[in-house]
Amino acid sequence: MRWAFTMLKAVGPIRRIPRISNFLTACAISNFHNTKIVAFGSTCRVDNPPEDDPTLTTLLKAGTEAITLFGKSWTLHVTDVLRATLEENLQIIEDSCAWLKENGREVIYDAEHFFDGYKADPEYALETLLAAQAGGAEVLVLCDTNGGTMPYQIQEIISAIQPRLDVPLGIHTHNDAGMAVANSIVALEMGATHVQGTINGYGERCGNANLCSVIPNIEFKLGKTAIGAENLKRLMELSRFVSEIANVYHDHRQPYVGESAFAHKAGVHVDAMLKQPATYEHCDAEAVGNQRRFLLSEQSGGGAVAAKLHHLIPGLDKRHPTVQKLLQKIKQLEHEGYVFEAAEASFEILARQILGSIRRPFKLINYRTINRKSVAGSEVEAIVKIEIDGQIYHTVGEGDGPVNALDSALRLALESVYPTLKDVRLEDYKVRVLSSADGTAAKVRVLVESSDRQRVWNTVGVSENIIEASWMALVDSLTYKLLLDDIIVVG
Amino acid sequence: MRWAFTMLKAVGPIRRIPRISNFLTACAISNFHNTKIVAFGSTCRVDNPPEDDPTLTTLLKAGTEAITLFGKSWTLHVTDVLRATLEENLQIIEDSCAWLKENGREVIYDAEHFFDGYKADPEYALETLLAAQAGGAEVLVLCDTNGGTMPYQIQEIISAIQPRLDVPLGIHTHNDAGMAVANSIVALEMGATHVQGTINGYGERCGNANLCSVIPNIEFKLGKTAIGAENLKRLMELSRFVSEIANVYHDHRQPYVGESAFAHKAGVHVDAMLKQPATYEHCDAEAVGNQRRFLLSEQSGGGAVAAKLHHLIPGLDKRHPTVQKLLQKIKQLEHEGYVFEAAEASFEILARQILGSIRRPFKLINYRTINRKSVAGSEVEAIVKIEIDGQIYHTVGEGDGPVNALDSALRLALESVYPTLKDVRLEDYKVRVLSSADGTAAKVRVLVESSDRQRVWNTVGVSENIIEASWMALVDSLTYKLLLDDIIVVG
Missing domain, CATH: 3.30.160 (Double Stranded RNA Binding Domain)
Known part of the structure; x- marks a missing residue:
């Protein structure tokens, strides 16, 4: 059995090299040793023999071991977009696959709009797959290009075609109906062995299947091996790395690898978690490189605050007046727009100020x-x-x-x-406008991530003035460094 | 048949009223005339008779017509969290439901951790449902509280229990494995008639089932009526409204209601779309209050730019030198961090500058x-x-x-x-740090949304200095207003 994950979406075989090389870097840090670059393009045009077709010859020139070739499965697309006859389309699919095979390439055949095509004309959609199979394609990838297919339709359609094909199946889904991950998993459960998706689900419109959800689902839910337990522990790191490269906000609600995926906030949950950790988690956070977090907020009880302060004052009771005072302060600041979930260094400074165990630098x-x-x-x-x-x-x-x-x-x-402050680097600086109702007079929240090469910490500032909010987060950042270095700890 | 959508998650029946009233406002604007507030709380404690149990009596005091009562289905939770015997748990479920019924309430029974409970002990999980049914619950809501159940397991488990129950089923899912929407739809397809979810999928950890995906899937994919075609047209407005109230970034990749859900960027897709709109869309954007967008970017060809300029110069050919010049300029600015997808007013100013049809105010x-x-x-x-x-x-x-x-x-x-500028209001002001590698010296992009009570427009500015980036977006915003008012149009 072979697992293939494809980072989409190169439009032509050459022009998107930067994105491909980023993905390779991402693969490299996660030890995906079996990564292959795959060139991606369409079948030849109706009028061209394969050897004279500019797309196919360019695909060959890319010099990759494998090529993903996409072709039409939906009669609407054949007649209205390709403007070919149904018979011509079958011919170019078979000829294009065969010619790439003759030239020594591994051919991954992407049956574009397969499910929509099947809904419109089941027999013709199947014939396009048989044409690719006849041309020698190694895998037939069923694409839900428009993303509108439901999981039970995926089941029905795969059940119907599976007995009539000899080549392994793959799956390529889009998230337009919120089904990309579910549809991938349903196909894999039915025996498909190739998934096309992207890290963090990036892709046109609502995105492709999110490999950061698909991969752990394969491992934990289907009980099969995708990348193995060791690589899996670096999944969150990979997800953040790709989001950093793509320069896109890392979605904290993302399954498995989101910062909130294992965060417990409501009082009742935190109490239960402390009694029996398995009760509110469907898998182990550390298995995907994430971690369980207890959040502090309006909804937190004293128990969560006491747990947070455990490393400062072991055994602190949740009914202790200091815990209650801190809880009140947190509620007030959260009401003003602070978020301590994302700024634990600011939380510690606040706690120590109330405990009197810190002096201002x-x-x-x-x-x-x-x-x-x-x-x-x-x-x-x-x-x-x-x-x-x-x-x-x-x-x-x-x-x-x-x-x-x-x-x-x-x-x-x-x-x-304080010469050790020279080691502090500002790693990230984020600005969020909290209330947009007042235009440029709105409140802003600034989050700063800092490091001293050994440790990373986060601080927060909130004000109607962006400069003042930034100042607050900066001051907390430098203060926390001095705290870490034991320079301003009191008592 | 009855469709129920629940806005979660009230921890106690009273303290979260602000969130409930926001939801009601949201329902009101979308004409959800059948909305009911539902109080939410747990079954009574083992030692308390229902009439002396503080949770149940408080639930009654909330004065709602209906009450959602959650109880334990998973033996692990009964013994380790509730610390009761299995028999006692069945008794409190039945007694709690019965007592609320006796007091004239409609009872929605949430079988917490039902699927995990079923996986651990199918017979006991079913017995808890039978206890709620015996107590008179109107609907038995199967909860995937930890969010780790796969769609094919939902199918299997519902198939097994359905013949043994007389009461309608409901579904409550979480998105920890990326399955919340899929699992809801699978259950509905099998006959469940009650869905619990939230607008935009907000909820703990990875969130609840996103009603903005579930509702259109019911209408377009299951072919059933959830809120009806007229209300559906206001779904995107509702989604944005709730995100505004929740003060959370509106996810542009969200199915159906995201700003990018019907956006077409890659050249090949735009060309196909222009030939035959149905080819790359699984449903009509306007049916959910969204709209199709052609995006301008590095990947756009002249065709997309010419289409964008159509209202300025009808019939402009994509090979026209002005189109090519504008395309070059867009590519350069996008490279610097501009995004014209989100700032169409800035795009029009840029285009008119190149066309010479605008003077600077x-x-x-x-x-x-x-x-x-x-x-x-x-x-x-x-x-x-x-x-x-x-x-x-x-x-x-x-x-x-x-x-x-x-x-x-x-x-x-x-x-x-220019006195008409007095009508311009800044509606939204967003700041995005583009490259976080350089800390406070990173580039920032400012997006401003403005309105003059009749129209809404968006502008952009990019600079390493947040004040300069804001200045650019402000100047474009005011310039665009003068353009709309025909004050600075040339020729």
Whole structure:
């Protein structure tokens, strides 16, 4: 048995190399040793013999071991898009497959719109598969190109065609009806051995089948091996890596690999989880490189807060006044727009302030940012005045924008007293507008991710002024580093 | 037949009223005339007779016509979480349902963890349903609380229990394996008549079944009536409304109601769509209040650009030099981080600049923003110097943040010359950090949505400086209003 996962969607065989190479990098970090680049293109045109067809000859020139060739299964597409006869279409499918095979390629045949084609004309749709099989295709991939097929239709149609084919089946689904993952799993359960999908489900319209859901479902639900337990532990890392490369927000609600996939918030669940972890999780978070999280929020009880503070004060009772005070403070700040789920370093600073186990690294006297733009160019400056142990530090910084300039000025002042801050790198900076009703006067939440090469932490700031919100998150970030280094811990 | 859609998840019957009332508002705008508020809580405790149980008495006090009562189906939960005997659990299920019925309530029984319970002990799981049925429950809702059940297991289990029950079935799924919508539809296809889900699939961990996918699937795929064709046309509006209230990013890849659900980008698809619209769409976008969109991007050919410009220059050929020049410019700007899919007003301004059919409403001489923060408070000021028809306008504005202040100053200058700008409201302001690798020095993209009470338009700005990016989007927004009002159109 062979498992094939395809990263879609190259339109032509050559022009999308950057995306392919990103996927290879992604595969490489996850030890997908069996990865193959596959060129992707259509069958030849009706008027061209395969050897003179520009698409087929370009596919060969790509020099890949395998080629995915897509052809038409739906009579509507043959007549209205391809503008060929039904018989001609069968011929070009068989000829194109055969010619690529003769040229030594492994041929993956994508039967485009297969399910819609089958619904319109079952016999003709099957004939297109038989033509690809006759041409020597190694696998016949049934495509739900428009994404409108239901799982029970997938079952019905595969049951009907399976006995009439000799070649293994593959599945290629789209998520237009929310069924991409379900339809893939149903086909695999029926014996298909090839899945086409994408990391995080990226793809046109509503996306392709999300391999980050399909792969763990194969392993945990179908009980088969897709990439193996060891590789599976890096799935979340891969998912985040690809989202970083694609420069797309990492969906925290994503099954298995989302930041919230194993997060427990409501009081009743957290209590049950503490009694018996299996009760509210369908699989082990660590098996996919994720982790269980207890979230703090309006809905959290003292139990969750006490559990969070366990590493600061072991055995702290959930009815302790400090826990209750912190809970009140969290509720108030969440109401203002803070999210501590995504800013655990800010939470720890807040908790330690209430516990009195931290001192502030500096006192702000004032800061100001000035941003000028004219035909001559632009200029961004920040001036910071702070006090550390009775001494005044007055610094100025420049930057691409006001936040960057403020960061420079603040560090200039702090680094002379706290040299380990030089190791802090801002890894990520996110801005979210909280209430859009007031246009540019809306509240913003800034989340900053920082690292010192060994550890990573997240902080938050909320204000109607984006610069002030950024300042708050920056100050928490630098404060947390000093906390980690045991410089400002009290008692 | 009765269709019930439940907005989850109230933890107690009273404390989450704000969320329930939001849902009611949402229902109201979509004419869901049959909406009922349903109180939600657990069966009584083992030691309490129903009439003395605080949960049940509070549920009654909520004063709702119907009550959703959840109980345990999984032996693990009975023994480890509830800490009761299996027999006691059956008794409290029956007694709780019966007591609520005696008090005149319609009882929806949620069999929590039903599928996991069935996998562990089929006979006991069924007995819990029979207990609820004996207690008089109107509907038995099978819950996949942990979200790990596959569609073929839903089929198998429902087939096995259906003949042994006399009461209609309901379905409640979670999306931990990406199956929430599929599992709901499979159950409905087998005859269930009650679905529990949420608008946009919001819910703990990976979410609940997304009603914005379930409802159109019922109508278009199962061929049954859920809310009817007229209400369905407001589904996208409802989805956006709830996302606005929940203050959560509206997922543009969401089936049916996502902004990208009917967006066609790759050149080959757009060409086919123009030939025959049904070929790449599984349902009509307008049926759910969405619309088909042709996107402009690196991958677009001249055909898509010409189609976009159709209302400016009817019959423009895709090989026309202006189309090619615009295509080049779009590719360059997209490379820098612009997205014209989400900023069609900025696209039109760009196109008209290249066509020479627009004049600039003003010339910038310079602007500057000053942001001060100290213990005494904060101060934000913007100063703008522009030229309109040889006349200099030098204005100052204040605001909550620098962008808001800049907006005030710019309007102060422009509104004296262009009074219709007073009608422009900024409806939404979004910030996206494009490359997080450089921390606070990363590039940002600002998207602004504006309206003049009659029309809505979107503009974009990209810069390493968030203030400059905001400025660009603001200027485009005001320029577009003047374009709509025919004030700066040339020729």
